[in-house]
Structures are given as C-alpha cells and as structure tokens.
Amino acid sequence: MTHPRHTTVGIIGGGPAGLLLARLLHRSGIDCVVLESRDRSYVERRQRAGILEQGTVDVLRACGAGERMDREGLVHDGIELRWNRRAHRLDFPALTGGRRVRVYAQTEVVKDLIALQLADGPPLLFGAQARAVTGADTGRPAIRYHHQGREQTLTCDYVVSCDGFHGVAREAVPERVRRTHTRSYPYSWLGVLAEAPPSHEELIYAHSARGFALFSMRTPTVSRLYLQVPNGTDPADWPDDRIWDELEARGAIDGQWKPARGPLSAKAVLPMRSSVTEPMRYGRVLLAGDAAHIVPPTGAKGLNLAVADVTVLARALGQLHRTGSTELLDAYSDTCLRRVWRAEHFSAFMTTTLHTAPDQSPFDTRLQHSQLDRIADSPHAAAELAENYTGLPLI
Numbered sequence: 001m002t003h004p005r006h007t008t009v010g011i012i013g014g015g016p017a018g019l020l021l022a023r024l025l026h027r028s029g030i031d032c033v034v035l036e037s038r039d040r041s042y043v044e045r046r047q048r049a050g051i052l053e054q055g056t057v058d059v060l061r062a063c064g065a066g067e068r069m070d071r072e073g074l075v076h077d078g079i080e081l082r083w084n085r086r087a088h089r090l091d092f093p094a095l096t097g098g099r100r101v102r103v104y105a106q107t108e109v110v111k112d113l114i115a116l117q118l119a120d121g122p123p124l125l126f127g128a129q130a131r132a133v134t135g136a137d138t139g140r141p142a143i144r145y146h147h148q149g150r151e152q153t154l155t156c157d158y159v160v161s162c163d164g165f166h167g168v169a170r171e172a173v174p175e176r177v178r179r180t181h182t183r184s185y186p187y188s189w190l191g192v193l194a195e196a197p198p199s200h201e202e203l204i205y206a207h208s209a210r211g212f213a214l215f216s217m218r219t220p221t222v223s224r225l226y227l228q229v230p231n232g233t234d235p236a237d238w239p240d241d242r243i244w245d246e247l248e249a250r251g252a253i254d255g256q257w258k259p260a261r262g263p264l265s266a267k268a269v270l271p272m273r274s275s276v277t278e279p280m281r282y283g284r285v286l287l288a289g290d291a292a293h294i295v296p297p298t299g300a301k302g303l304n305l306a307v308a309d310v311t312v313l314a315r316a317l318g319q320l321h322r323t324g325s326t327e328l329l330d331a332y333s334d335t336c337l338r339r340v341w342r343a344e345h346f347s348a349f350m351t352t353t354l355h356t357a358p359d360q361s362p363f364d365t366r367l368q369h370s371q372l373d374r375i376a377d378s379p380h381a382a383a384e385l386a387e388n389y390t391g392l393p394l395i
Contacts, residue, residue, distance in 0.1 A: 003147065004123055006155045007033045009317065010143050012130045012169050013162030014043055016106055017289035017306035019113035019124075021160060023063045024314035026121050030321050033154060035128040035145055037163070040114065043126070048106035050216060050224060051203075051300035053391025054099045056307045065112045073104035074217065076202050079389070081376070083207040084369055087253045088376040095379070095386035103203075105218050106303050128152075133159050133172040137283035141172070158284045160313065161291040162306075165275065170291050173282040185272035185296060185351060186358050187211070187228050190238055194223040196262025199251070205298075205354055206251045207368060212355045213250035214298075215259065223260070226270075226297075228355055235267040272296040272351065274344055280309075280333040288313060293340045298354060299347035304391055309336050311394055339392065346388040 009025055011018045014036025025032045036043060052060075052073070060066045077100050080089045092100050117124045128147040135141040136159070143154045161169030170178070197220060204215035211228035218224050227246055229238075244261050251259060275294040280287045289306030312335050316328035328335075353371050357364070375381045 003125075003152050004033050004154060007031050007122075008157045009033075010141075010154050010156035010159045011035065011162055012133075012143060012159065012167060013164065013289075013291070014038075014114075014124060014126070015046075015162060015164075015289070015306075016109050016113065016303055017310050018160070018162035019110065019117060020059070020063070020065075020307060021162065021288065021310035021314060022122055022124070023065065023113060023116060024310065025317060027063060028314065028318040028321060030317055032122045034117070034122070034124045035130055035143065035147075035154070036124065036126050037129045038126065040126050044107060044111050044114065046107060046110070049297065049300060049303040050103055050105045050218060051304075052102045052104055052109075053300075053304040053307075054101065055311075055391045055394045056304050057102050059307055059311050059394070060109065060112075065109070065116055068108070068112055069102065069104045072108070072219075073102040074220070076101050076103055079203045079205060080200060081205050081207075081372060082251060082253055083372045085252060085254045086376075088372075089202070090375075090382055090386050090389075092386050092390050095383045096390050099387075099390040101300075101390055103217055109303075130163065130168050133161075133169045133285060136172040136285040139284070141284045156284075158286065158317070160310075161285065161287045162289050162310070164290040165294060167291050169285055170277065170287060172285045173277075173279075173287070177279070177282055178277060180275060180277045183274040183348070185274075185355070186231065187355055188231050188233060188272055189214075189226045189270040189297065190229045190233060190235060190243070191224070191226045191266075191268050191270055192243060192264045193218070193266040194225055194262050194264050195221070196223050196260045197221055198223050199257075199259035204251060205350075207354045207356070207372065208250040208252075209356060209365065210246065210250050212298075213247055215247070215251060223262075225259075229269065230358070231271065233269050235269055238267065240264045270297065272298075274348060276337070276340055276344060278333070278337060280336055281329075286313060286332060288336075292336070293344070295344055295347040296351045298350040299343065300389065301343040301347050305340060305343050308339055308394055312336055342388070342392065
C-alpha cells in the first residue's frame with residue numbers, strides 16, 4: 001500500500017476517541033490519518049465501557065454513527081442504588097429535565113466507527129505501531145511508526161494522542177511541562193460477561209459490608225457484572241458459583257430478588273485508579289481520552305470524557321480550518337480540564353461512597369449509609385448525582 005507522507009492531523013490510536021475524531025474532522029473537510037497498533041479484530045473485541053451519556057449519543061448521531069446504536073442500544077431512564085438492604089431508584093429524566101443514558105457497548109461503537117471510516121473516511125492503518133513523536137514544538141511535528149515491516153514517517157500540522165496512558169505521544173510533552181496527578185484505590189473489580197438476562201431492567205449499584213457489586217448488561221440476553229475484589233486477585237480463584245453467590249449476597253434487599261444466573265465468560269480483574277495529565281496540549285501535540293485522564297469506572301465517565309475531548313478538539317480544528325483563528329484551539333486544554341476534573345470528582349465520589357475499604361471502620365460505613373440516605377431523601381442530592389451521571393452539556 002502507499003503510505004501517506006503528510007496530513008493535517010495525525011491521530012495515534014484507533015479506539016473510540018481516535019476514530020470519532022477522524023469522523024468529525026472528515027465531515028469538516030479536514031484531512032487526517034489514523035494509526036492503530038493492533039489489528040482490526042483485536043480492536044473490535046476489546047471489552048470496555050457500556051454506558052453512553054446523552055451528549056455522547058447526540059454526537060454519534062450527528063456524525064452518522066447512530067443508526068445501529070438507536071436500533072440495538074438500550075435506553076435507560078435511571079439506576080437503582082442498594083445499601084443496607086434498601087433499594088432506591090433515581091429517575092434521570094425527572095431529575096435532569098429529560099436527560100437519560102443508553103447502554104451500548106464500546107466495542108459496538110468502535111465497530112460502527114471503523115465501518116464508516118473504511119467506507120468513506122480518511123486512511124486508517126491497522127498494525128501501525130507508533131515509535132515516537134518528534135518536533136512537538138515546531139510547525140511540523142512528525143510521527144515515526146512501523147507498518148508492514150517498514151519504518152515510516154508521517155509529518156503533520158498537528159498530532160493527537162488517542163493511544164492511552166502508555167502511548168508514545170504523551171512522551172512528546174516534556175517532563176518539565178507535564179504534570180500528572182494520580183490516585184490509586186485499595187481494591188479492584190472482577191468483571192464478567194454472563195449468558196443470562198439482566199437481573200433488573202436498569203443498572204444496580206450495590207453497597208454492602210462484603211464489598212461493592214454492579215449489575216449491568218450488554219443486551220437483553222447478556223449481562224455485564226462486577227464485584228469489588230482485593231488488588232492482585234486472580235480470576236481463576238473465582239469459579240462461577242462463587243461469583244453468583246457473592247453477587248446475590250451483595251445485591252440482597254428486603255423482599256423477593258435473586259440475580260438471573262447463567263454461564264460466565266471473559267473474566268478479568270480491573271484495577272481502580274484516577275489520573276489527570278496537565279496540560280492536554282504542548283505545541284502541536286494534543287492529548288485526548290486515556291492519554292490525558294483515567295477515571296475509576298464507577299461513574300461511567302471514561303468513554304464519555306474521551307468523546308467530549310475530541311468533540312471540543314474537532315470544533316477547535318474546524319474553526320482553524322474555516323477562519324484561521326486559533327482561539328478555540330488555544331483554549332482546548334483549559335476547556336477540557338474543567339470537565340475532566342468535574343468527572344474525576346464525581347467518579348471518586350461514587351467510588352468511595354459505594355465501596356468498602358479494607359480498613360473500613362463501622363464509623364466509615366455509617367457515613368456511607370448517611371450519604372446514600374441523603375440521595376434517597378433529598379431531591380437536590382439526587383439531582384446532583386443524576387446530572388453528573390447523565391453527563392454535563394458539551395461545551
């Protein structure tokens with residue numbers, strides 16, 4: 001194949017952030033190239049988030065990637081909180097003026113965006129391993145990458161890092177400029193897929209003395225389930241029956257309820273951590289998605305933050321393309337970081353309120369119960385949670 005030598009925007013990473021950015025730029029008449037280190041099959045199988053905020057849904061529809069999402073995605077108008085054998089449902093539209101979320105797996109979003117990209121979009125190179133980004137503070141940065149057995153160089157007007165926390169583009173931001181704030185949590189999630197219908201029509205977030213549990217879903221016949229486990233847990237130590245028994249115990253409430261059981265697959269342990277890298281721009285290199293920030297999955301913010309980043313960035317690059325103005329591009333980092341820190345705060349709140357720390361005292365547990373009681377009893381507290389969960393307006 002003929003390798004492109006220059007492009008306006010070089011995008012490293014073919015996950016949802018990179019693919020969506022390419023789609024938005026293409027529709028604005030801005031040329032770009034996407035370099036993805038893995039093959040297509042791997043990218044389309046990666047299990048990740050499944051909750052789309054209202055704003056994410058709107059962006060996917062507007063760029064032509066919403067047809068299958070609207071047909072197969074599950075619209076959810078709330079979540080259920082469980083604690084101390086009590087259950088309380090949050091009605092999102094009533095609390096937010098009509099906003100809701102949609103259950104549609106990130107793997108499916110990626111498949112939709114790849115299909116659009118290959119059909120009519122700019123170049124998407126699978127198996128293209130980025131080695132380094134040079135010239136970040138010059139007018140023409142370059143990406144050195146390996147593809148089909150050869151070393152290649154792509155010069156760009158701008159480089160966007162959508163290749164995650166360990167991606168090479170982050171390293172183009174000098175350490176003297178880059179600040180990374182982190183927090184680690186003393187527990188992880190054991191996540192599984194179950195060939196079983198959802199145990200509830202909406203997601204259940206369960207706090208218990210045994211630890212946190214989340215009952216989610218992928219389709220009407222496939223459930224996605226999570227259990228809080230100690231860091232370093234081996235999934236092999238958790239046979240199916242043990243997982244189901246623990247899910248049932250942690251989700252227990254007064255009254256009749258048991259999870260729908262079925263065969264389990266795709267067991268994996270997910271570490272819980274928070275990270276923010278500032279600034280999200282250095283010269284002509286811009287960070288987006290996990291390259292700039294990571295949130296614990298409790299608040300369902302990871303994918304949605306990535307979508308917000310590239311939506312803001314596409315608008316900024318669109319303004320530059322149309323008018324020559326760099327006003328929005330110069331504000332990119334500050335604009336995104338305001339939203340990022342709000343999402344980090346919400347994700348930390350959800351995580352620390354619903355999980356049981358290894359050294360947790362009865363006093364700590366009563367404080368958690370008090371916070372959950374307030375959400376159930378106060379419309380203001382419930383609205384605050386609902387507004388953050390369904391997503392703040394894109395700016």
